[in-house]
Amino acid sequence: MKHITVIGSGLMGTGIAHVSAQAGYQVTLYDINEEQLQCARQTIEKNLDKGIEIKKISEEVKWRALSNLHLTTDLSEAVQHTDFVIEAVPEILELKIDIFKKLDKLCRESVILATNTSTMSPTEIGAATNRPHRTIAMHFFNPVYKMKLVEIIKGLETSDKTLEVTKQVAKKMGKETVTVNEFPGFVTSRMNCVIGNEAMNMLSEGVASAEDIDKAIKLGLNHPMGPLELADLVGLDTRLKNMKYLHKTLGEKYRPSPILTKYVKAGRLGSKSGQGFYNY
Numbered sequence: 001m002k003h004i005t006v007i008g009s010g011l012m013g014t015g016i017a018h019v020s021a022q023a024g025y026q027v028t029l030y031d032i033n034e035e036q037l038q039c040a041r042q043t044i045e046k047n048l049d050k051g052i053e054i055k056k057i058s059e060e061v062k063w064r065a066l067s068n069l070h071l072t073t074d075l076s077e078a079v080q081h082t083d084f085v086i087e088a089v090p091e092i093l094e095l096k097i098d099i100f101k102k103l104d105k106l107c108r109e110s111v112i113l114a115t116n117t118s119t120m121s122p123t124e125i126g127a128a129t130n131r132p133h134r135t136i137a138m139h140f141f142n143p144v145y146k147m148k149l150v151e152i153i154k155g156l157e158t159s160d161k162t163l164e165v166t167k168q169v170a171k172k173m174g175k176e177t178v179t180v181n182e183f184p185g186f187v188t189s190r191m192n193c194v195i196g197n198e199a200m201n202m203l204s205e206g207v208a209s210a211e212d213i214d215k216a217i218k219l220g221l222n223h224p225m226g227p228l229e230l231a232d233l234v235g236l237d238t239r240l241k242n243m244k245y246l247h248k249t250l251g252e253k254y255r256p257s258p259i260l261t262k263y264v265k266a267g268r269l270g271s272k273s274g275q276g277f278y279n280y
């Protein structure tokens with residue numbers, strides 16, 4: 001494994017490309033949006049600089065990581081030399097399936113295709129390809145360069161070898177792993193969605209202000225961030241897509257809070273749009 005391709009250079013693709021390049025992989029970051037790619041490179045450079053400031057990495061590691069990073073809007077070029085692909089496009093099943101079909105045609109037979117889906121079925125995504133045994137879900141956490149876990153989910157046909165290689169890749173990126181059986185939302189998104197949704201319902205019902213809900217959960221339950229500020233960090237559009245999928249697959253308990261739907265309709269998407277439950 002020498003070369004990783006990351007598909008989608010948004011919040012997560014940027015972080016995954018960062019930790020991959022820092023781990024010594026050649027990384028090609030692909031997006032349909034050139035501006036987004038440039039923005040990703042700047043974010044990675046800024047976060048590498050912060051790493052130097054806190055003495056977590058050296059100047060040399062920074063420059064090596066940046067020289068390992070390649071950007072492209074051409075999908076064939078993105079996968080030409082790749083060994084391992086990690087997809088991080090928006091949480092829309094049809095979009096992920098379409099990309100996996102294209103990747104399956106373009107990539108050498110030995111290439112593993114991983115999805116960074118928060119909730120969806122690697123079996124269903126893998127079934128769209130001729131390599132279900134080489135498809136897997138590799139669920140990273142935001143902000144990727146600070147968070148220590150990757151949740152790995154095997155699809156029905158995923159081979160043990162694919163699981164082993166995926167674990168090794170995550171380990172080389174400095175991450176711990178857990179292996180979870182395939183259920184919608186896995187362990188973490190299922191839990192996160194329930195807590196976050198309850199916080200939004202409490203806000204709508206007037207139980208407390210956003211600030212006090214978050215403060216209560218941080219100082220009273222010792223969470224590092226409050227559920228509403230965390231939802232803003234994740235992106236309210238992403239969160240709504242996750243909730244809708246869990247609602248469809250797991251039932252009524254996961255119905256998205258109406259305030260979430262309203263905010264997304266208004267274009268309040270969290271920190272990335274400048275406004276969510278808080279102003280940025």
Ligand SMILES: CCCCCCCCCCCCC[C@H](O)CC(=O)SCCNC(=O)CCNC(=O)[C@H](O)C(C)(C)COP(=O)(O)OP(=O)(O)OC[C@H]1O[C@@H](n2cnc3c(N)ncnc32)[C@H](O)[C@@H]1OP(=O)(O)O
Pocket residue numbers: 047048049050051052054056117118140141142143145146147188189192193195196197223224225226227228230231234238239242
């Ligand atoms: C439970 C509430 C529920 C809320 C609901 C929200 C909706 C979610 C719905 C699901 C949607 C899908 C989501 C997705 O699929 C999965 C996710 O990503 S969910 C979000 C996960 N993220 C979190 O939960 C973040 C919570 N916050 C935190 O844990 C912390 O605030 C933080 C982000 C870690 C930051 O804390 P800080 O104190 O600022 O961080 P540290 O300084 O301690 O750094 C941590 C660690 O990173 C190292 N480090 C820091 N900067 C750099 C750098 N520039 N380069 C390299 N390394 C860096 C630092 O040294 C620390 O390492 P260590 O010393 O510990 O080894």
Ligand SMILES: NC(=O)c1ccc[n+]([C@@H]2O[C@H](COP(=O)([O-])OP(=O)(O)OC[C@H]3O[C@@H](n4cnc5c(N)ncnc54)[C@H](O)[C@@H]3O)[C@@H](O)[C@H]2O)c1
Pocket residue numbers: 007008009010011012013030031032033036088089090091092099116117118119139140141142233234235238242
């Ligand atoms: N936001 C989070 O905290 C978080 C955490 C873990 C997992 N995830 C999952 O990661 C995935 C990406 O989420 P995100 O928050 O990074 O989304 P995002 O909206 O920030 O980024 C998505 C990127 O994909 C690009 N894109 C769209 N269509 C594309 C295509 N056809 N080909 C290539 N690129 C395309 C967009 O231009 C954008 O740059 C989702 O499946 C999400 O559920 C998100």
